[in-house]
Amino acid sequence: MTDLSAFSPENPLILAGCGNMGGALLNGWLRSGLSPDAVVIVDPVMAEAGSAPSGVACYAAVTDLAPTLAPAMVMLAVKPQVMEAVAAGYVEMVRRSGAGVISIAAGVGLASYEAWFGPSTPLIRVMPNTPSAVGAGMSLLFKNAAVSDDLATLGEVMLSAVGACIWVQREAQIDALVGVTGSGPAYVFLLIECIAAAAEKTGLTPEEAKLAARQTVYGAALLADQQPEIDAAELRRRVTSPGGVTQAALDVLMAPGRGLPDLFPEAMADGERRNAELSGKT
Incomplete structure (x- = not known):
């Protein structure tokens, strides 16, 4: 089976870790029809708090799971x-059951997972982002040679439940794009902060300014999403009257050497370097 019905109480999906991203994915799967008794959470914090979604089993440690x-x-x-230590607890189970493994951790490459689980284990590496919490995420996927077409389709179904996804051809693309799609929401939130601050200076209350900023960004994103045949540059031009208010502001934001078109690549390069440091590739 290549949909969420592939998981069952007898052959469940195990979610090792249910923090912000894991929780966002779980909520998306449950909304999309995953049966609560077909997923098992292993998360000590959630287990202690008793905060797992209704009907979903949650355990503090992998050793609490039934050995069969x-x-x-x-x-x-x-x-x-903590990935290496956590993964070690699942090696025997994965080898015995023939389960596939999906990881959403940044900076840990497939070579590490193949060293832990063995190269014959089907492995998918995913880079999701936080809008997955509202079903509007953007995920990048990369698989090793052991992943069958059916398993790849299932992985895609799992990530499509919380947004859009793209398979990349080279693992290096995921590392390069961590600072783009993975960190991208932070840049948009910064833009919202800046628009809100500018709006507040005109006399709007803080709450009114925040609303104006959020709706401006949301509306622009929705417009771009609903007109995919029109690229962003053209949409920008359609808002910009020559010699007008928008043009004056864009002249600052796009100024050679100090505007966004130059700052953004510099920021992405710094993010990629930091990702390499965190993953031990420098």
């Missing part, structure tokens, strides 16, 4: 710093 459990898939959704 045969998952159809294991998703590793923990921080990169």
